[in-house]
Amino acid sequence: MANSSPAFPHASKMEVLFSKSRIAERVREIGAQISADYAGTSIVLIGVLKGAAIFLSDLARAIEVDNTFDFVAVSSYGRAKVSSGAVKLIKDIDNSIEGKHVILVEDILDTGLTLSYLRGMMLQHKPASLKIATCLDKPERRLVPIEADYVGFQIPNRFVVGYGMDYAEHYRNVEDIRLFPEEAVGH
């Protein structure tokens, strides 16, 4: 069984960085902030598959302003230590965002390559405004200059899983955000 291999330690063995309740509290705060910032308007939330799916589903429900959501998917440039930096759109938005207030929603802002590429792509669609919301921000890893407008938590340069974030596609369903043990992975 995959999860009994040393590369896939049981989630309960990993240290909790942010508990389910702390995440829920922070999502409520960000939802309230967005609701205040966009009062009287309508927002399009665009989630980046697959990692952002869980944060987006919670955030959308924490926002009181009218909102719709859509998803994009990008080809991963891989987690190689030396990255080509090449990101490619493999699923575009379904509905036009021209003239709309858009928030790109991510689980984690790491090197910044994914979001800086997506920000450029989304701006081509001429939204009325474009902001970024990310559950986690790992500023030490940044390779390109990009900042999010709404950040759940800043974290140190450690690999994390849970709340949508994976190691080899596993652990996305873990409800807390946990530190993946360094010794289990060569990422």
Ligand SMILES: O=P(O)(O)OC[C@H]1O[C@H](OP(=O)(O)OP(=O)(O)O)[C@H](O)[C@@H]1O
């Ligand atoms: O700032 P960056 O260095 O670009 O990294 C962040 C991106 O990497 C992860 O996605 P990944 O491409 O692994 O796919 P996933 O969302 O399906 O897990 C994460 O969900 C972000 O989308």
Ligand SMILES: [Mg+2]
């Ligand atoms: Mg992702």
